[in-house]
Each structure stands twice: as C-alpha cells, then as structure tokens.
Amino acid sequence: MTKQWQTVCKVEDVTPGTGVCALIAGKQVAIFRTLKEKKLFALDNFDPFGKANVLSRGIQGSIGDDLVVASPLYKQHFVLSTGKCLEEDVTIPVYHVREVDGVVEVAA
Amino acid sequence: MSKQRIVVVGNGMVGHKFIDNLVTSEHASRYQVITFSEEPRLAYDRVQLSKYFAGSTAEDLALTTESYYQDKGVNYVLSDKVVDLDFDNKEVVTASGRREAYDQLVLATGSFPFVPPIAGNDQPHCLVYRTIEDLEAITASAQQSKVGVVVGGGLLGLEAANALKQAGLETHVVEFAPRLMAVQLDEGGGKLLRSNIEALGVRVHTQKATTAIVAGEQYRYRMNFSDGSHLETDMILFSAGIRPQDELARKCGIDLGERGGVVVDNHCQTSVKNVYAIGECALWDGRIYGLVAPGYEMAKVALSHITGGDQQFTGADMSTKLKLLGVDVASVGDAHGNTPGCKSYTYSNDVDEVYKRIIVSADNTRLLGAVLVGDADGYGILQQLCVNKMDLPDDPNALILPSIDASGAMMGLDSLPDTAQICSCMDVSKGAICCAVQNGSQTMAEIKAETLASTSCGGCTALVKQVLDAELTNLGVEVKNDICEHFAYSRQQLSDIVRVTKVRSFEVLLDSHGKGHGCEICKPTVGSILASFWNDYILEDAHIGLQDSNDIFLGNLQKDGTYSVVPRVAAGEITPDKLIVLGEVAKQFHLYTKVTGGQRIDLFGAQLNDLPHIWRILVDAGFETGHAYGKSVRTVKSCVGSTWCRYGVDDSVGLAIEIEDRYKGLRSPHKLKFAVSGCTRECAEAQSKDVGIIATEKGWNLYVCGNGGMRPRHADLFATGLDKKTLIKYVDRFLMFYVRTADRLQRTSVWLENLEGGLEYLRKVVIEDSLSIGVELEAEMAHNISNYQCEWKTTIENPERLKRFSHFINTDTRDSNLAYVVERNQIRPANEQERIAVVEVIEPLMA
Ligand code: SRM
Ligand SMILES: Cc1cc2nc3c(=O)[nH]c(=O)nc-3n(C[C@H](O)[C@H](O)[C@H](O)COP(=O)(O)OP(=O)(O)OC[C@H]3O[C@@H](n4cnc5c(N)ncnc54)[C@H](O)[C@@H]3O)c2cc1C
Ligand code: SF4
Ligand code: FES
Numbered sequence: 001m002t003k004q005w006q007t008v009c010k011v012e013d014v015t016p017g018t019g020v021c022a023l024i025a026g027k028q029v030a031i032f033r034t035l036k037e038k039k040l041f042a043l044d045n046f047d048p049f050g051k052a053n054v055l056s057r058g059i060q061g062s063i064g065d066d067l068v069v070a071s072p073l074y075k076q077h078f079v080l081s082t083g084k085c086l087e088e089d090v091t092i093p094v095y096h097v098r099e100v101d102g103v104v105e106v107a108a
Numbered sequence: 109m110s111k112q113r114i115v116v117v118g119n120g121m122v123g124h125k126f127i128d129n130l131v132t133s134e135h136a137s138r139y140q141v142i143t144f145s146e147e148p149r150l151a152y153d154r155v156q157l158s159k160y161f162a163g164s165t166a167e168d169l170a171l172t173t174e175s176y177y178q179d180k181g182v183n184y185v186l187s188d189k190v191v192d193l194d195f196d197n198k199e200v201v202t203a204s205g206r207r208e209a210y211d212q213l214v215l216a217t218g219s220f221p222f223v224p225p226i227a228g229n230d231q232p233h234c235l236v237y238r239t240i241e242d243l244e245a246i247t248a249s250a251q252q253s254k255v256g257v258v259v260g261g262g263l264l265g266l267e268a269a270n271a272l273k274q275a276g277l278e279t280h281v282v283e284f285a286p287r288l289m290a291v292q293l294d295e296g297g298g299k300l301l302r303s304n305i306e307a308l309g310v311r312v313h314t315q316k317a318t319t320a321i322v323a324g325e326q327y328r329y330r331m332n333f334s335d336g337s338h339l340e341t342d343m344i345l346f347s348a349g350i351r352p353q354d355e356l357a358r359k360c361g362i363d364l365g366e367r368g369g370v371v372v373d374n375h376c377q378t379s380v381k382n383v384y385a386i387g388e389c390a391l392w393d394g395r396i397y398g399l400v401a402p403g404y405e406m407a408k409v410a411l412s413h414i415t416g417g418d419q420q421f422t423g424a425d426m427s428t429k430l431k432l433l434g435v436d437v438a439s440v441g442d443a444h445g446n447t448p449g450c451k452s453y454t455y456s457n458d459v460d461e462v463y464k465r466i467i468v469s470a471d472n473t474r475l476l477g478a479v480l481v482g483d484a485d486g487y488g489i490l491q492q493l494c495v496n497k498m499d500l501p502d503d504p505n506a507l508i509l510p511s512i513d514a515s516g517a518m519m520g521l522d523s524l525p526d527t528a529q530i531c532s533c534m535d536v537s538k539g540a541i542c543c544a545v546q547n548g549s550q551t552m553a554e555i556k557a558e559t560l561a562s563t564s565c566g567g568c569t570a571l572v573k574q575v576l577d578a579e580l581t582n583l584g585v586e587v588k589n590d591i592c593e594h595f596a597y598s599r600q601q602l603s604d605i606v607r608v609t610k611v612r613s614f615e616v617l618l619d620s621h622g623k624g625h626g627c628e629i630c631k632p633t634v635g636s637i638l639a640s641f642w643n644d645y646i647l648e649d650a651h652i653g654l655q656d657s658n659d660i661f662l663g664n665l666q667k668d669g670t671y672s673v674v675p676r677v678a679a680g681e682i683t684p685d686k687l688i689v690l691g692e693v694a695k696q697f698h699l700y701t702k703v704t705g706g707q708r709i710d711l712f713g714a715q716l717n718d719l720p721h722i723w724r725i726l727v728d729a730g731f732e733t734g735h736a737y738g739k740s741v742r743t744v745k746s747c748v749g750s751t752w753c754r755y756g757v758d759d760s761v762g763l764a765i766e767i768e769d770r771y772k773g774l775r776s777p778h779k780l781k782f783a784v785s786g787c788t789r790e791c792a793e794a795q796s797k798d799v800g801i802i803a804t805e806k807g808w809n810l811y812v813c814g815n816g817g818m819r820p821r822h823a824d825l826f827a828t829g830l831d832k833k834t835l836i837k838y839v840d841r842f843l844m845f846y847v848r849t850a851d852r853l854q855r856t857s858v859w860l861e862n863l864e865g866g867l868e869y870l871r872k873v874v875i876e877d878s879l880s881i882g883v884e885l886e887a888e889m890a891h892n893i894s895n896y897q898c899e900w901k902t903t904i905e906n907p908e909r910l911k912r913f914s915h916f917i918n919t920d921t922r923d924s925n926l927a928y929v930v931e932r933n934q935i936r937p938a939n940e941q942e943r944i945a946v947v948e949v950i951e952p953l954m955a
Contacts, residue, residue: 008918015649017652017653017654018652021916021917022917022918024918031917035614035625035626035653036615046925050667052667052668052925053669053915054657054669057657057665058628061624061626061627061630061631062594062624062625062626062627063627067625070627072657072658072665
C-alpha cells in the first residue's frame, strides 16, 4: 500500500479532546487529538449505524483501557487506535496520522 | 370460653396504638375491645397536627377508620367522656350515662394544654392547640385577626407560631424563660434558633411573665407583663406546656404523682388492680413523657402484661428532631451537659446559621448528648451513638464539623447492633429494616410500607435510608449512583466538589477525583456543572470537548448530520416582520420549516457551513438562540390571555414573555418547559410543564414538576394567589434548587419523585426557606440572568469560533453524502432506496 502523507492543518487547530474532519483523496477522515496526552488518531468519518458523516463530532474518552470516540448520533463507541466498535461487531477504517513541525499530516 | 373485655378510655395516638397492636396480634381472638373517645373522631396523628394549616384535612391526619375498627370487631363510642369508674362492679360510666363492664381497663387519656392562671385568659380569641377542633377555632379566629401571640416558646409553641405565621398574622412569641425551647436546647442553640426565627419575621419576647389580658387600644387585647411593658394583639394561643389528663383517676382514687399524672410501674399498672395507664397521662419513675414514641412503648408493655408476657417499660429516649418554622432543630440525650464531669465540643457558624454541640463523657469515650440547630443531618447517627452507648470516633470533632462527605466521616453503620432502634416513633430496629431488605425491599417506599419505619415524625428518614443502602451493599446489590466508570460520584456530589474546590476545568477534576479519560456521560455532565457554576461562554476551548455536538454547534444534530435552527420566539408571540425573515432564511438556505409543539418555528437541514450565515441574518433581525439543543429553558408556552380572550383573567402572554426572557439560557440538569394560562380553561397546558402558571381572580397559581413526554406527570399545585413578585421569587428558588440538586438528565418530575420529603419539603425549602438558602438561590439566579448572552450572537462575532463551522478543516467543500427528495413542497432527507437515484446536493443561494 502506498501511502501519501498529506498536510491537513496546524496542530492547534485540533483542540485537545476534540476532533475535526478532513477531506483526503476523496475520503472523509476524522482526526482526533486526546485531552491528556495530546495524541493524534485518525478514523473514517462515516458512522456505519447512523449512516452519516459525523464521527469527528463525537465526544472522546475511554472505556476501560481503550481510548474511544462516541458517535454523536446513537452513541456507539469506536476504539481510536483500531476502529473497532465496542457494541457491535463492526470495525471502521483507521488511517495514519502524525505531527510534523506543528502540522498534522494524514496518509489515507 | 368467653372473651375478656378490655375497655380503653381515650382513643388518642397511644390508645389507638394499644388497640391496633392487640387486634393484629395472635391474642386478638381472646379479647373484646371497646374504646371511648371524648373527641368526635377516632385517633388522628397529633404529631402532624400543624399540617392541617398546610392543607391536610382531618381525613389525612386520621390514624385509622371506623370501617377498620368494625372489620376488626373493635367497638367504639365517640363524643362520650368516661366520667366515673366503678371498681367494685368493674364498670366505667360515661357522661351520657352509659355503663360498660371491663376485665381490664386501660387509661389512655393523654394530656391537656396548660393555660397559666392569668386574669382574662378565658375570653374569646384566647385559645389552645391540641385537637382538630382547636385548629378550627384558631383558623376562625385568625380570619378576624391581624396580630397573634403565642404564649410559650417551647416545641409546641413554636409550631403554633408557625401556624399563625402561615395564616398571615403578625406573630409574636412570649416566653417566660430566658430562651426558646429551654427544655431541649442549651443557650447557644436557643440563641441561634431565636435569630433564625426572628429573621422569618416572628418577634420573640423572652423573660416576660404575663399578668393580665385586658382590652386593647389598637388591637383586641393588651397583654400586661410583670416588668411593666405590654403588647397588643387580636388573639392569644396558650402553649405553656401540657398537664396529664388525670381527672378521672383523681376522682376515683387511683394514685397520682405530687404534680399530677397516673403513677405506673414497669408494667404500666396503676395502683388499682386490672387498671393500666399509658401515654401522656402516665407517670413513670416521676416522669411524664410528652412524646409519642415512649407512649407507643407503654402500649406494647401494657398489652404484654395483659396477655401474659413480661415486657417492661424502663424509660425512654427523649431525643427529638424537628423542623420549627423551617429551622432544623435536634436535641439528643443530656443536651444541657448536666452529667458531672462531662465535656463538650461546640461548632458555631454564624454565616450559615448552624450551631452544633456535643456533650461527651469525662473520659471522652461516650456521647452523652447533643444539640443541633440549623443543620440536623447528623441527628440519626448522634442519637444512635448516645442510645447504644457506642465508642466515639477517635476525633469527635468529625461528628459536628462540616465536611464534603459527612456520612463518610461518621462512624460506620455496621457497628450498630441489630437491636438498635432506628425509628423510635414506630419502634423499628436496624434488624427489622435489614430483614425487610433481605426479603426484597429495595427502596424507601418499600421499606416504609413493609416496616412502617419513617412514617410518623420522619426524623429517622436519613438514617433509615443509610441502613437500607448499607444492607443492599452487603447483599451485593449495587447502590452506587456513580455517574460513570470515570467518577465514583453522583452528579450532586460532583457538583458539590466543583463548588467547594472551585475547580474550573474537566481535566483538573479528572485528575483530582476521577480516573481514565472521561466519556460522553461524565464530560457533558461536568460541562453543565461548570457552566452552571461559572457561567463561562460555552464554547471556550477548555470546555469544547465536553460538549455534545448539539452544544458545540448550537443546533440539534439531525439524522443526516445536518442541524436544526430554532430561534427563540418568547411565548410564541411573533411579529409579521420576523415571520417574514424566517421564511426568507428558509428559502435562501433550502430549509424545511415546521411549527413546533413548543409554539415556535424549527428550520431543519442546515449544513455546518451555513449555520453562521443563517444566524447572522437572524441575529440582525433581532432573533436570539432558542436553546433547542441545550439542557436549558426551552419554551414558555402561552395562551392569548386577557388581552384578546373574553375569558382571560390576566395577561398570560405578557407574563410568559417576561418569564422566558428571565430564565432563557439557564443551564440545568435537563430541559425546562414552562407555560402560562390566562384562566383555568388552561389552553397553555401549564399543568403538564416543569413550571406552570395559571391566572386566577386572586393572583397567579403556581404548578411545578409536570412532564409531558415519555412518562407524563401532572404538575403539583405549589402555591396559590401569588402576586408577580412572590411568584418570581418562588420560581427563582425552585429552579435554582433543582439545578443544584438534580441528577444529570433528571427532569423536575423525576427529581421531585426522588426528593426526600417530596412536595412538602420542597414547599418548605422554597416558601418557608427552611434551609435558609433562599437568598443564596435568588442571588445565583440573579447572577445567571445578568450574565446571559445569546450564544449565537457571541459566536458569529468571533472569527476564531467560526472556524469550527465547516464540514472539513482543509476545504470549503460540503458533505457530499447529503441527499434530499421533495415532499409536500419541501425537502426531506432521502431514504436508502431514494438515495440510489440521488437528488442534487443543494447549495444555498448566496444573496
Ligand atoms: C421540534 C420538536 C417537535 C416538533 O416538531 O414539534 C421536538 C423535537 C425533538 N424533541 Fe421533543 N420536540 C418538541 C417538543 C416536545 C414536547 C412538547 C412541548 O414542549 O410542549 C415534548 C413533551 C413535553 C415535555 O417535554 O414534557 C417533547 C418531549 C421530548 C422528549 C421526552 C422528554 C421527557 O421528559 O420524557 C425528548 C427526549 C429527551 O429530552 O430526552 C425530546 C427530544 C427531542 C429531540 C431533541 C430529539 C433529538 O435529540 O433529536 C428533537 C430534536 C428537535 C430539533 O432537532 O430541533 N422531546 N418534545 C418540538 C420542539 C419544541 C420547541 O420549540 O423547542
Ligand atoms: C401540636 C402538637 C405537636 C406534637 N409534636 C410531636 C412530635 O413532633 N413528636 C412527638 O413525639 N410528639 C409530639 N406531640 C405529642 C404527641 O402528640 C403526644 O405525645 C401523643 O398524642 C400522646 O398520645 P396519648 O394517646 O397519650 O394522648 P392523646 O393523643 O392526647 O389522646 C388522649 C385522648 O383521650 C381523650 N380523653 C381524655 N380523657 C378522656 C375521658 N375521660 N373519656 C374519653 N376520652 C378521653 C382525649 O380527648 C384524647 O382524644 C405533639 C403534640 C401536639 C399537640
Ligand atoms: S386559557 Fe383562558 S384566557 Fe387563555 S385562551 Fe384559554 S380561555 Fe382564553
Ligand atoms: S422516628 Fe419518627 S418516624 Fe421514625
């Protein structure tokens, strides 16, 4: 798989504890920055249950040891690092994300 | 074998208890009972007598019914006084000439109010406070009076003063002793109680001995005092103590105490064979017990002796907890510290008006007594420590010093023996409560029904609840009301923590009191607590991650990821010009429009990118956010009211607008809906709202805690005939009290149903200010009101914040997944099948 790093935004544009959505090569990617460690994660923005592009607007947190985001529509939890849904047997795509000199980059 | 005949003279609280114990016991079939009452009705709850003034009826106060007695085969004769006893023939004789034979005779004649021998004390409007008939006389007299005086500043006197106050009279209390409640309270406690009561507008005069009641100049009477001063009043209520009703015993030669009272032994037997005395007429070990619990104990003991048992009466605990004129007061054991060598700890706080003193043994190991004024929450534990002679905690200070989690600092309930009496009125032990829990009771309501604990004076409620919770925990039933896995606290506790520690961010709170990273439950909860305490702008960076998408984007998220736009239309009143603006905006941005069930207009299908443009136009036209997304005030529904309607009594639209403007933006545990109707036809459906107001000829009637929605609940009538100022004061206090104490997502209806003490308690807090927090609540509301800002206005004026309103962070492109079809001339989201034949994504017509 050839991954192409793409510049998305400045890292401060993603307030810790929130997410944003980026359009990368035609895909909607939800990018999250965690509250405590300020770590970046990237998942697909599409909520497979609500069938809408909304995951970047979910609330972040943890369930047990997993860092998760809850869909703003019907509150299913998706693990930030794997895309696995904790309630149903569904996994959504995850993407590579990194910070380079204060800039967020995604490969999708 | 023929049945034994038992005659019970007096059908008061204790006489009835005796009878009820008998007819529900295994011995019931062996006895025939007849009871005589001088009063025209069967036993009623004298302890709750004051409730009569708060609207309780004689039926509400009744402890039993005639049909119950009939079912149980108990004979009863009302309005007939027993005037003689014939010991030779074992008969009683009544005023009407009736004679009744007995095998066992029980005197339960209670006591009567003592009226001091003051010249002029027998005039009209000079009354006492003991029976329902007395209350009727007081009510009648109050209607013809402006000023009322209670003679006696003891427990009953202060209850009587409350009654006069509620009847709207200028109220005075005249006390002979140097302080109020001299029997129960020490000097410090009495002083604080006095200042609390005076703050309520009741005037207290101590060290006054009345010498005569003569005709007054300004008012009906003038009371002359021995120090030369005087006081004018229209009516006088004597509450200067009680005297045992021992007239019958005296006449028939039964042994009495020097100062009255029928002498009884440990079996409650009098000096005459087969004659018992129980309750307030009985003198045991030189003491009369003026409380109901010892009377109930005597009823048990006498019954035991009659039926061949061997229970004994060995004295009773005189601890009491009461709310007097809305002030919590409690006294336990040796409240005055009369035990030789004893020491005391005192906590006194003039700001919150709390006074607490505990008296401990010389060696600091046992609690001997306590006095609590202003905050009596610790009563249950203190009383148990004292009665059960338990070890004091290492630091007895913990028993009276305030702490965030007072129950935690107190000793564990586990150390209480099973025999510990938790409810003294109904004589329910810790063991009995635990047993009920083991048999399946899980709620306070179930415990009350099963054991009767906490069904009389209510003083034990908190303790009963703690025993219940502890036992549930022992049984492995989870009683946690932790809000989620990240915080082991309820919303209320979190809210206390935020307030006390002045935390202003989620992160700090998580570090100090939580674990993990939070979640979609605790984050919005803490967000709303922070917002309601500090009222910061909701979209501060520090708070943004705590909010639901609805709160971040200030609109309700729809199924396709778009948002709705609901501007405030206070009371549903809108000008044609504003209506036109709404229509124009809807057309320009291709929004679906609908009139909501809350009398305003919802515009659906707004895309993130468009929200700021839409709101710019709306704000410029004078609209504000309607908070349709928030846990806050939604709408104040109104009917057209007296301005147009031929039946309207008052201007319901005007008041509704005023109310909506006042409370708009208030953050609360759940949404709040109000309504105002112009007359009792109730076109605004106020009785289904959290706060409902209905105009009447006498003023506004206030209803609270109604709910439509999933579990409809009729609102409760809270107060009647209010002027606008009082109405607003009550609503301020009510709302703020709810905001402070309700759990996350708990509507007022559910909150009230879970509130200990229920509507009565709520009334006391709001109307009588029993917790003395009225001023604070009003101030907090005033603070909220003065800090109101339209969140949309603030948002559109801030370019930084507007950055968020874009579907993508890296391009202006719109969400390509949106698809609509047209139905009834408006758009709606396409369904799965329709999506296949995708309809164009609509771009706004940029003006
Ligand atoms: C728009 C509206 C329906 C309509 O088209 O008329 C509506 C729409 C919604 N209601 Fe409602 N309710 C609307 C009036 C009502 C009413 C009637 C009223 O207010 O007089 C009720 C019953 C009265 C009551 O609440 O006591 C009502 C009881 C509910 C409930 C159940 C609440 C309950 O306590 O049981 C919910 C669910 C909840 O809040 O948890 C709810 C939730 C919702 C939500 C927020 C559901 C959601 O999360 O998407 C809907 C979103 C509205 C939006 O997108 O703007 N809505 N909802 C009404 C908006 C009124 C307004 O102007 O603000
Ligand atoms: C306003 C008020 C508030 C109170 N608050 C509390 C409280 O908070 N906590 C608490 O523990 N206690 C309280 N008490 C005291 C409590 O009500 C009494 O302890 C209790 O009622 C005593 O019961 P009893 O049966 O001995 O007497 P009573 O209830 O007075 O009953 C005696 C009955 O006998 C009748 N009677 C008397 N003589 C005769 C006769 N010869 N023939 C026929 N009938 C006769 C009387 O008319 C009366 O009906 C309060 C009392 C009052 C008045
Ligand atoms: S509630 Fe009364 S005043 Fe209001 S519209 Fe109906 S009838 Fe008229
Ligand atoms: S102590 Fe009075 S009801 Fe329990």
